[in-house]
Amino acid sequence: MKGVRRTVAVIFALIVFFAMLSSAVTVIAHGDHQCTGAGCRECRVIWAAAQNARALGVVLTAVFLALTALRVRMVRRLRNAFAPVPRTPVRSKVLLLD
Numbered sequence: 656m657k658g659v660r661r662t663v664a665v666i667f668a669l670i671v672f673f674a675m676l677s678s679a680v681t682v683i684a685h686g687d688h689q690c691t692g693a694g695c696r697e698c699r700v701i702w703a704a705a706q707n708a709r710a711l712g713v714v715l716t717a718v719f720l721a722l723t724a725l726r727v728r729m730v731r732r733l734r735n736a737f738a739p740v741p742r743t744p745v746r747s748k749v750l751l752l753d
């Protein structure tokens with residue numbers, strides 16, 4: 656199960672990496688073009704690639720923050736679940752009655 660999760664995570668990371676890389680390469684490759692002014696096709700391609708890279712960055716940041724918050728919450732719950740129960744007179748009596 657852990658191996659499957661790791662494989663899925665690696666595949667997802669590779670897909671995101673290549674998507675961002677292709678956007679960056681597109682911006683670099685089309686950056687030095689003969690611009691025709693308003694309505695230039697190359698400029699539209701550059702703009703779309705830059706938007707894709709920005710959107711991926713925002714989504715990745717949001718996913719990272721959400722996973723971090725979820726992990727912190729789970730750690731707190733586990734810590735509270737395994738915390739030692741204080742011995743009070745009432746609790747000792749309940750334990751003796753059981």
Ligand SMILES: [Zn+2]
Nearest residue numbers: 690691695698
């Ligand atoms: Zn242009």
